[in-house]
Amino acid sequence: MIEVRLDNFDLLAIAESGQCFRFEGLDESTYEVIAQGTVLTVKALGEGRFLFACDEREYERVWRPYFDLDTDYSQYIRCVPAEDAFLSKACAFGNGIRILRQDPWEMLITFIISQQKNIPAIKKAVAVLSERFGESIGTGDVRRYAFPTPKALAARTEADLRDCALGYRAAYVLAAAKMVASGELDLAHMESLDDEALHNRLLTVPGIGPKVANCVMLFGFHRIAAFPRDVWINRIIEQEYQGCFAVERYPGFAGVIQQYMFYYARLGKDRTP
DNA sequence: TGCCAGGCTTCAC
């Protein structure tokens, strides 16, 4: 166990911000996270203190980078002009969101699955996929499963994947898995591409269009300039910005701003004045 | 029960 004090860190906001699908709330202050091939329990103790169920070495090696704890997110919120009432409220509500540094492969598949699904349905599909084809991990009495490897998914049939509630996306997932497993799509090499080249490379994968490519960039490659436009964001832009949102006002970090918008639109607008 | 979901592909035009 390791206790740490963290600013701008909100487990609930991160868990519900639509960037990760393997956070499970164990009680009102505790989450179980499956990531990086391992299982972590984090408990909020109040007043910015958190209990991580791991040793200091694992915290430094795995979780500090995963939660992007060396970045000061208040710098992004300070760039929001006070006259933008919507974003000001969104940032206040979502203060504590961080852009997790998740695995590119897992994000590639997860966001292919995400199209035309709501978040509970995405979580379920990812859970079934992991239980069936992922490695057993953890030490608890209840088994947990890592996200399946490219090789593990590439070895399945389309029917196997359809049976995980993937629907028509099964063919896309299988094709993407085969591309990665064969080396045709080299995710490690793609880390070195600039944003535009990375986006274009992702668009060559079947089932990946502009929105999913931006999600993979933002959540899998930590390209925080990427600004995914889904039905929620488009609705906000129509309702709050007369159809035109000035992304260029947030150069290099529009993706962070987008997360505050998304989270507030989904969960905040009915709870704050 | 019907509508909608962190969209994409295909095919007219």
Next chain:
DNA sequence: GTGAAGCATGGC
């Protein structure tokens, strides 16, 4: 280049 249809399935 633009627009509409079709796609599978689960959540609410």
